[in-house]
Amino acid sequence: MANVVVIGAQWGDEGKGKITDLLSRSADVVVRYQGGVNAGHTVVVQGQTFKLHLIPSGILYPDTECIIGSGTVIDPAVLITELDQLQALGISTQKLLISETAHVTMPYHRLIDQASEERRGNHKIGTTGRGIGPTYADKSERIGIRVLDLMNPESLRKQLNWTINYKNVIIEKLYNLPPLDPAVVIDQYLEYAERLRPHVVDCSLKIYDAIQERRNILFEGAQGTLLDLDHGTYPYVTSSNPVAGGACVGAGVGPTMIDRVIGVAKAYTTRVGEGPFPTELHGELGDILCDRGAEFGTTTGRRRRCGWFDAVIGRYAVRINGIDCLAITKLDVLDTLEEIKVCVAYEIDGKRCENFPSSSRRFSRCQPIYQTMPGWQQSTEDCRALEDLPKQALDYLKFLAELMEVPIALVSLGASRDQTIIVEDPIHGPKRALLYANGSPVSSGV
Numbered sequence: 038m039a040n041v042v043v044i045g046a047q048w049g050d051e052g053k054g055k056i057t058d059l060l061s062r063s064a065d066v067v068v069r070y071q072g073g074v075n076a077g078h079t080v081v082v083q084g085q086t087f088k089l090h091l092i093p094s095g096i097l098y099p100d101t102e103c104i105i106g107s108g109t110v111i112d113p114a115v116l117i118t119e120l121d122q123l124q125a126l127g128i129s130t131q132k133l134l135i136s137e138t139a140h141v142t143m144p145y146h147r148l149i150d151q152a153s154e155e156r157r158g159n160h161k162i163g164t165t166g167r168g169i170g171p172t173y174a175d176k177s178e179r180i181g182i183r184v185l186d187l188m189n190p191e192s193l194r195k196q197l198n199w200t201i202n203y204k205n206v207i208i209e210k211l212y213n214l215p216p217l218d219p220a221v222v223i224d225q226y227l228e229y230a231e232r233l234r235p236h237v238v239d240c241s242l243k244i245y246d247a248i249q250e251r252r253n254i255l256f257e258g259a260q261g262t263l264l265d266l267d268h269g270t271y272p273y274v275t276s277s278n279p280v281a282g283g284a285c286v287g288a289g290v291g292p293t294m295i296d297r298v299i300g301v302a303k304a305y306t307t308r309v310g311e312g313p314f315p316t317e318l319h320g321e322l323g324d325i326l327c328d329r330g331a332e333f334g335t336t337t338g339r340r341r342r343c344g345w346f347d348a349v350i351g352r353y354a355v356r357i358n359g360i361d362c363l364a365i366t367k368l369d370v371l372d373t374l375e376e377i378k379v380c381v382a383y384e385i386d387g388k389r390c391e392n393f394p395s396s397s398r399r400f401s402r403c404q405p406i407y408q409t410m411p412g413w414q415q416s417t418e419d420c421r422a423l424e425d426l427p428k429q430a431l432d433y434l435k436f437l438a439e440l441m442e443v444p445i446a447l448v449s450l451g452a453s454r455d456q457t458i459i460v461e462d463p464i465h466g467p468k469r470a471l472l473y474a475n476g477s478p479v480s481s482g483v
């Protein structure tokens with residue numbers, strides 16, 4: 038038995054959906070522990086594409102229990118649409134469970150998210166506009182609506198009447214927008230409640246029971262380390278904790294229950310929304326990565342900013358998450374390039390800097406120091422073992438493992454489940470016995 042956390046080692050969209058789906062074949066339970074419908078996890082199986090915002094990426098396996106944990110924020114309308122879409126495709130959603138202590142995104146959260154972004158003008162964060170920040174803000178302010186409130190019509194009516202009147206002052210006076218009608222919102226949410234009721238459980242108890250039964254649990258992170266509220270590029274972050282530690286709080290499990298942490302990183306870097314990004318490429322090369330990688334937001338359709346792999350943030354992600362091994366995704370996107378750069382350190386104010394600076398102002402002054410590697414200029418899409426890779430591609434992977442000081446367990450070469458090199462099964466394999474940090478892959482003997 039192993040309880041494994043899958044996290045994003047960059048700014049999100051690293052391909053956690055694909056990796057979680059792949060690993061879910063060995064999991065009995067898959068848990069989302071933070072974030073909401075800002076996330077967009079893409080899973081491609083036999084040519085069919087599934088875009089999941091809230092439902093864990095293990096849902097395509099009929100026997101796997103999928104839990105939307107306590108640390109998530111739930112927009113019921115989006116969740117119900119997602120349930121309908123999966124059911125229409127013949128995917129069973131019977132094993133989906135929703136934590137009764139997760140917070141609920143309301144229409145005023147979406148309105149305030151969008152209006153406050155507009156008001157910030159040049160200082161906007163570039164949020165997804167899905168009401169995520171305001172939902173978490175209400176949770177901290179202790180005026181949030183939880184799933185268990187949604188399930189109790191009488192208390193929901195009382196709570197929402199008070200909260201909507203309170204929010205209407207902000208909506209009307211601060212943002213000059215028309216107020217919400219409490220009765221309309223209450224009726225709509227009572228309807229959602231009936232649809233979701235059969236799925237609602239005490240999530241931490243479910244997970245505890247699964248641990249006692251020695252079942253394998255996969256914790257699926259959304260967004261990424263550099264978007265973490267505490268450890269990311271604040272204020273250009275999301276409002277939850279995508280880091281591995283967030284899994285314990287968000288799912289309600291103790292840290293001693295976690296066996297290992299898999300960090301997912303793209304072979305290059307992307308970021309969507311505002312905020313500093315030292316290795317960003319603005320010209321033709323950025324366009325090539327964007328086009329070949331189809332780098333458009335799964336949720337909003339926004340173009341993702343693209344740049345070279347940044348080993349400084351990679352090492353930071355290893356430190357903050359306690360990453361045991363890596364899944365490197367989208368290596369195929371680099372297939373056509375003549376040469377590839379990797380940021381090995383920064384220069385700030387004329388001084389070399391090996392560590393990620395906590396201040397976003399300082400981070401925005403970082404100039405990348407690059408090491409250039411030769412490209413391989415051939416397709417890697419059909420490679421299924423490290424031995425199939427061109428020498429330059431293997432050297433590139435070894436270099437990343439060396440820089441990050443952790444072994445690589447998985448290499449992804451396409452969006453499909455099967456387009457993957459499994460260097461060593463990161464769930465059942467021995468801890469750290471994968472592609473060694475010095476670059477030599479254990480299983481191939483290279």
Ligand SMILES: Nc1nc2c(ncn2[C@@H]2O[C@H](COP(=O)(O)OP(=O)(O)OP(=O)(O)O)[C@@H](O)[C@H]2O)c(=O)[nH]1
Pocket residue numbers: 045048049050051052053054055075076077078079080081258259260261329330331335366367368369370449450451452
């Ligand atoms: N070409 C290529 N595409 C891939 C590979 N792995 C994943 N993808 C695609 O790359 C994109 C990854 O983005 P997302 O699905 O948003 O990633 P995510 O980490 O699950 O998302 P967030 O939780 O929103 O951060 C998807 O379109 C995937 O289908 C790969 O190895 N090669």
Ligand SMILES: O=P(O)(O)OC[C@H]1O[C@@H](n2cnc3c(O)ncnc32)[C@H](O)[C@@H]1O
Pocket residue numbers: 048049050075076077162163164165166167168169170259260264273274275276309310311
């Ligand atoms: O989480 P919100 O407040 O909507 O946005 C804040 C910040 O985070 C970025 N972001 C949010 N969700 C994702 C995601 O799933 N992948 C990548 N980036 C995400 C958003 O673009 C803002 O920059």
Ligand SMILES: N[C@@H](CC(=O)O)C(=O)O
Pocket residue numbers: 050075076077165309333334335336337338339341
């Ligand atoms: N989750 C998102 C963010 C967005 O859609 O803007 C993505 O996949 O890029």
Ligand SMILES: [Mg+2]
Pocket residue numbers: 049050076077078079335336
């Ligand atoms: Mg995404």
